[in-house]
Amino acid sequence: MFGNILYFIIVLLVYATYQPSETADFSAGEAVTALILMTVLFTVLVKAVFARLEKQIATEGSGGQDQRLESIIARQSILAIMLFGIDYTGWNCPGLPAS
Numbered sequence: 001m002f003g004n005i006l007y008f009i010i011v012l013l014v015y016a017t018y019q020p021s022e023t024a025d026f027s028a029g030e031a032v033t034a035l036i037l038m039t040v041l042f043t044v045l046v047k048a049v050f051a052r053l054e055k056q057i058a059t060e061g062s063g064g065q066d067q068r069l070e071s072i073i074a075r076q077s078i079l080a081i082m083l084f085g086i087d088y089t090g091w092n093c094p095g096l097p098a099s
Contacts (some may be wrong), residue, residue, distance in 0.1 A: 007077050011084060018089050035087055042083055046076055 026034070049072055057065050 003074065003077070007081055010081055014081075014085050014088060038083055038087060042080070045079075049076065 053065070053068060053072060056068070
């Protein structure tokens with residue numbers, strides 16, 4: 001639970017400290033396409049990781065899998081924060097509000 005609060009604080013720091021530049025590096029269409037592509041790739045990755053865990057539980061039983069589950073959730077949360085940072089700051093979208 002404490003880890004989730006830390007993740008939330010990191011996301012707030014990224015959101016609060018971003019200073020958009022005057023010009024956009026990508027058009028709005030390119031940025032939206034990249035955002036959708038990254039979302040789809042993240043979804044596919046998460047489904048594959050949890051499907052692998054499900055197969056491990058089916059073959060090995062559920063004993064000791066709680067630590068693997070927590071590890072997967074932590075890694076996926078960190079990956080989600082990294083993707084948020086890329087989506088929010090990396091694409092330099094023209095429609096983002098100025099601080």
